[in-house]
Amino acid sequence: MTENHRIEYKRELTGNLEKEVVAFLNAREGGVLYIGIDDDGKAIGVPNCDQVQLIIKDRLKNNIQPSIMGLFEILHEKHNGKDIIRITVAGGLEKPYYLKKYGMTEKGCFLRVGSASEPMSQEMIDSLYGRRVRNTIGRMESTRLNLTFEQLKIYYEARGLKLNSAFMQNLELLTPEGKPNYAAYLLADANGVSIQVAKYIDTTRVNLVENRDFGCCSLVKALKAVLERMDVENTIYTRIGYPLREEREMIHGRAMREAVINAIVHNDYSNGASPKFEFFIDRLEITSAGGLPYGVSEEDFFNGYSSPRNKEIMRVFRDLEIVEQLGSGIPRILERYGRDAFEIHPNFLRVIFRYQQPIGQSQGTKSAVEPEQVTQQVTQQVTPQVTQQVKRLLKATAGEMSRSQLMEALGLKDRVHFFRSYLEPALADGVLEMTQPETPRSPAQKYRLTGKGQALLKQIT
Numbered sequence: 001m002t003e004n005h006r007i008e009y010k011r012e013l014t015g016n017l018e019k020e021v022v023a024f025l026n027a028r029e030g031g032v033l034y035i036g037i038d039d040d041g042k043a044i045g046v047p048n049c050d051q052v053q054l055i056i057k058d059r060l061k062n063n064i065q066p067s068i069m070g071l072f073e074i075l076h077e078k079h080n081g082k083d084i085i086r087i088t089v090a091g092g093l094e095k096p097y098y099l100k101k102y103g104m105t106e107k108g109c110f111l112r113v114g115s116a117s118e119p120m121s122q123e124m125i126d127s128l129y130g131r132r133v134r135n136t137i138g139r140m141e142s143t144r145l146n147l148t149f150e151q152l153k154i155y156y157e158a159r160g161l162k163l164n165s166a167f168m169q170n171l172e173l174l175t176p177e178g179k180p181n182y183a184a185y186l187l188a189d190a191n192g193v194s195i196q197v198a199k200y201i202d203t204t205r206v207n208l209v210e211n212r213d214f215g216c217c218s219l220v221k222a223l224k225a226v227l228e229r230m231d232v233e234n235t236i237y238t239r240i241g242y243p244l245r246e247e248r249e250m251i252h253g254r255a256m257r258e259a260v261i262n263a264i265v266h267n268d269y270s271n272g273a274s275p276k277f278e279f280f281i282d283r284l285e286i287t288s289a290g291g292l293p294y295g296v297s298e299e300d301f302f303n304g305y306s307s308p309r310n311k312e313i314m315r316v317f318r319d320l321e322i323v324e325q326l327g328s329g330i331p332r333i334l335e336r337y338g339r340d341a342f343e344i345h346p347n348f349l350r351v352i353f354r355y356q357q358p359i360g361q362s363q364g365t366k367s368a369v370e371p372e373q374v375t376q377q378v379t380q381q382v383t384p385q386v387t388q389q390v391k392r393l394l395k396a397t398a399g400e401m402s403r404s405q406l407m408e409a410l411g412l413k414d415r416v417h418f419f420r421s422y423l424e425p426a427l428a429d430g431v432l433e434m435t436q437p438e439t440p441r442s443p444a445q446k447y448r449l450t451g452k453g454q455a456l457l458k459q460i461t
Helices: 017-026 049-063 122-130 150-158 182-187 219-233 253-266 298-302 311-319 329-337 371-377 388-396 403-410 415-429 451-460
Strands: 007-010 031-035 072-079 082-089 110-113 116-119 196-200 208-213 236-240 245-249 276-279 283-289 342-344 348-354 432-434 447-449
Touching: 007 017, 017 031, 017 049, 017 082, 017 110, 017 116, 049 072, 049 082, 150 219, 150 415, 182 219, 182 311, 196 219, 219 253, 219 276, 219 311, 219 451, 253 283, 253 311, 253 329, 253 348, 298 329, 298 342, 329 348, 388 403, 388 415, 388 451, 403 415, 415 432, 447 451
Parallel strands: 007 031, 196 276
Antiparallel strands: 031 082, 072 082, 110 116, 196 208, 236 245, 276 283, 283 348, 342 348, 432 447
16 A cells, blocks of 8 residues: 555654644545554554553644644554554544644645645635635524533443533633534534434325424434434344344444444534434435535545534544444445445435344245234334343342432442442443433432333343
8 A cells, every 4th residue: 555645654743743733634535554554564563552542632732723623533453463543534524724833824734635735825824714614503603602512421430421510611611702502502402403213104205103202402412312212123033943043224334323423423414404214124224414514526436435514423432433434334335235325415314224124034025924014023222231230230220210229229339339230230231221311410319210221121031
């Protein structure tokens, strides 16, 4: 693999790191920069990788404008037994990006040309600035000012991270004027953004049988609730045979998860629209508003080039390890369903998952029984990979119970041990839920089994 318009090699961390990153940010498709590899592609290695990663993050955060948090990721990898650092950079929407100390000038703005980073002309800088996307959720002011973030703090604490008093500034949840922005509104405990999962009885939108709203809360909580609902709906067809048991998902779980996350992270919230999730008798449709991000072609999109529409949301989701790697979602969907699964329009983007047929029935064969009967004949599964402590907690939970009642039922006295080993994993797995999620620290807070928890309890008992 040689250097090209998307790949740059560095033997070591140098003073022109920011210049190379700026060039990738200003490119349509972003790029990848490796540290610890020479110009010939030979791995040299990087000593003190952890320390160097922190230095890189600090330099990129403080030396480039506009803010690029959420537009890059830094990974420690092994190449031929050597420790190297990989920096993946997405193409940004607020072009031109520039070196802070030189400003928006020819000395501060660069663009990738071939395998080199070249200065931009002032004419190009002015042209890009004139087309800059300004209605991003980071610049839009929140419609509410009295926002609370108890849910977000719990999710961060579950990952061993703590949000201090300056977290809104650190997570870029403030406008340039210092007021809560629309990203803060979306991540707050309460908002007015509806995120619905609908179910229809046939192939049209005429006969609606179920419509549940999982929104109006932190976008992180809404995502987890939608994913849990999707898992319940995603039937697993089972055929018992000897000596093996054969199973097939109605929808490929990993691809469905990626599509749900993409729809919520990349939805264009600036015009008040929200993503939709619709189950029909023959397919699942996931629709996000906004079409492709500015400057991204269909070919770029299908090649996995990342250009996050909402970098503030992307950053939080990466902190919480909901998003794994920049640009990894679309290739995973394509691997299972191909390009035909996507409908790309100027104002919205839709992913369509056609259901797999029950085992023993080909895709082109119509079932001899009604879909409702098929659903009754298959087994709906929940993920059983939970700890023994969580299983004990499920067995001990009867109706709605407080923390002290649960500890007493389990015979536990150490509150910290109970929280870390029992309660926190159960909440994270979606098998237990709070009765008052808007006020997690309420003295009247109680806990109960979710639908997923009840199904798992049946399995383990």
